[in-house]
Amino acid sequence: MVRPYALTRGRTRHAGEAFDLVATVTATPGTVTDPAALAPEHVSVLQLARVPTTVVDIASDVDLPLGVVRILLADLRELGLVAIRAPATTAARGVVDKNTLREVLNGLRGL
Amino acid sequence: MVYGDSDVATRRHRAIKILLAGGFGVGKTTLVGAVSEIRPLRTEEPLTESGIRTDNISGVERKTTTTVAMDFGRISLRNDLILYLFGTPGQERFWFMWDELAIGALGAVVLADTRRLADCFPAIDYFERREIPFIIALNCFDGARRYDPEDVRIALDLDPGLPIITCDARSRESAKQVLIALVEHVLMVADEPVAP
Numbered sequence: 001m002v003r004p005y006a007l008t009r010g011r012t013r014h015a016g017e018a019f020d021l022v023a024t025v026t027a028t029p030g031t032v033t034d035p036a037a038l039a040p041e042h043v044s045v046l047q048l049a050r051v052p053t054t055v056v057d058i059a060s061d062v063d064l065p066l067g068v069v070r071i072l073l074a075d076l077r078e079l080g081l082v083a084i085r086a087p088a089t090t091a092a093r094g095v096v097d098k099n100t101l102r103e104v105l106n107g108l109r110g111l
Numbered sequence: 112m113v114y115g116d117s118d119v120a121t122r123r124h125r126a127i128k129i130l131l132a133g134g135f136g137v138g139k140t141t142l143v144g145a146v147s148e149i150r151p152l153r154t155e156e157p158l159t160e161s162g163i164r165t166d167n168i169s170g171v172e173r174k175t176t177t178t179v180a181m182d183f184g185r186i187s188l189r190n191d192l193i194l195y196l197f198g199t200p201g202q203e204r205f206w207f208m209w210d211e212l213a214i215g216a217l218g219a220v221v222l223a224d225t226r227r228l229a230d231c232f233p234a235i236d237y238f239e240r241r242e243i244p245f246i247i248a249l250n251c252f253d254g255a256r257r258y259d260p261e262d263v264r265i266a267l268d269l270d271p272g273l274p275i276i277t278c279d280a281r282s283r284e285s286a287k288q289v290l291i292a293l294v295e296h297v298l299m300v301a302d303e304p305v306a307p
Contacts, residue, residue: 020214020215021128021195021197021211021212022126022127022128022195022215024124024126052124054124054126054193054195056152056183056195057150057185059152060150060151060152060183063151065153065154066152066153066154067154087124087125087126087127087128087215095215095301096127096215096217096297098298098301100125100127100192101217101294101297101298101301102298103188103189103192104127104188104192104194104217104294105291105294105295105298107186107188107189107192107194108186108188108194108287108290108291108294109291111146111186111188111287
């Protein structure tokens with residue numbers, strides 16, 4: 001077994017702006033100019049982000065600890081290969097708006 | 112290598128977080144599994160100062176991270192609206208995880224076992240201090256003595272307006288009702304005038 005933080009070369013914090021667990025990650029239509037900069041795990045993460053996917057779904061799919069996935073994502077963002085966007089519903093004041101709450105309520109009732 | 116597709120890239124996802132807190136063995140995993148597609152998620156967090164104090168790592172000097180397993184479930188309510196449930200470990204040493212989960216969360220459910228009510232004190236305290244709306248769900252285990260929710264309110268010194276409901280964490284319908292009760296409560300709180 002590989003020590004999880006070996007993948008991140010010992011880094012436990014990522015660079016750049018912090019992002020939420022349910023932030024949406026989307027691969028940008030960019031090209032990898034320097035494939036040597038990427039570990040196989042970066043490539044796996046990048047492939048999952050070809051459709052907009054949340055940070056937590058990516059962590060679950062690649063079966064790597066969340067902290068490691070965050071660092072890999074921040075690397076990809078620095079290389080301009082992914083865009084990470086805050087959850088739409090919580091952008092304002094960190095509170096879910098009432099219209100969305102009602103939609104959630106209706107959705108749950110319909111389950 | 113070329114990645115991305117401008118059509119999907121413009122799609123707007125809406126992800127909602129609901130936290131499920133409570134003591135060890137209270138039924139968090141059961142409830143998440145009853146109502147959602149449960150998925151594995153682990154976090155391997157660097158040991159913090161406080162973590163080092165609680166985790167005895169003497170003789171394992173190279174261990175610098177600690178694994179926290181979380182229950183994580185997702186419910187697709189609509190194509191673009193997904194509900195994420197996070198079952199969070201109740202002990203105070205995991206609060207660093209809660210801080211992260213709590214930001215922008217819709218609200219929280221504190222799952223309680225009436226035989227071990229004190230186990231949910233830290234969670235109640237946490238959500239009250241951060242003004243995160245929450246409800247209490249009493250998981251009625253087989254053979255467990257059923258308490259009147261009002262007795263629990265007195266025992267936990269809870270606000271009269273705070274919903275306390277009973278549930279069976281194994282039942283999909285019951286778990287669904289817990290989530291509905293939370294969202295109704297959050298909507299009601301949102302309508303209240305802000306205290307001066």
